[in-house]
Amino acid sequence: MVRNERLYIGVVAMLALASCSSGTAVPTAETPRPMPVVEARDEPTTADGVFTLAQAERGAQLFTSTCSECHDQADWTESGFKGRWEDQSVFQLWYYINDRMPYDDPWSLTRQQVTDALVYILSLNGLPAGNTELATDDDSIDDYWIKWSP
Numbered sequence: 001m002v003r004n005e006r007l008y009i010g011v012v013a014m015l016a017l018a019s020c021s022s023g024t025a026v027p028t029a030e031t032p033r034p035m036p037v038v039e040a041r042d043e044p045t046t047a048d049g050v051f052t053l054a055q056a057e058r059g060a061q062l063f064t065s066t067c068s069e070c071h072d073q074a075d076w077t078e079s080g081f082k083g084r085w086e087d088q089s090v091f092q093l094w095y096y097i098n099d100r101m102p103y104d105d106p107w108s109l110t111r112q113q114v115t116d117a118l119v120y121i122l123s124l125n126g127l128p129a130g131n132t133e134l135a136t137d138d139d140s141i142d143d144y145w146i147k148w149s150p
């Protein structure tokens with residue numbers, strides 16, 4: 001009796017395994033994998049063309065005159081930097097620059113300069129320019145999330 005019970009359990013287990021593996025469809029040419037579901041993105045990001053080339057150029061000039069004393073461009077394209085700011089709001093990076101940079105003379109930049117410097121950092125990372133400058137008021141700056149790739 002005990003032996004039969006064991007046998008029975010064994011058979012049930014094997015049937016369960018068999019039905020499991022036959023239930024998993026292996027993709028073939030005839031049954032292609034379903035397309036991955038792309039999450040709908042409802043918040044605008046820095047990949048959406050949020051600055052102009054002229055603005056990035058102003059930021060580049062500011063970089064040369066003011067930031068390059070301590071920074072090189074690689075500071076803002078390396079993975080550590082990008083990882084720290086990915087998915088933060090643009091405002092947080094804006095505020096960081098406004099509040100702390102230049103390191104030896106914080107609060108010396110105008111809102112326009114802070115915004116241009118930020119835009120320069122975006123452009124260094126290959127983010128696309130658009131037709132409208134990133135405006136300098138809080139609401140405009142706070143409109144976007146930082147994404148380093150489109």
Ligand code: HEC
Pocket residue numbers: 062063066067068069070071080081084096097101102103104109117118
């Ligand atoms: C006198 C030197 C100096 C100058 C000039 C300077 N910085 Fe910095 N910057 C630093 C230092 C030092 C840090 C790191 C600060 C810390 O970790 O607290 C830093 C950090 C930063 C960061 C944060 C980087 C990160 O890894 O998260 C940004 C962005 C930045 N600076 C932008 C600028 C911009 C834009 C300018 C020019 C307008 C500028 N800095 C000018 C010294 C400077």
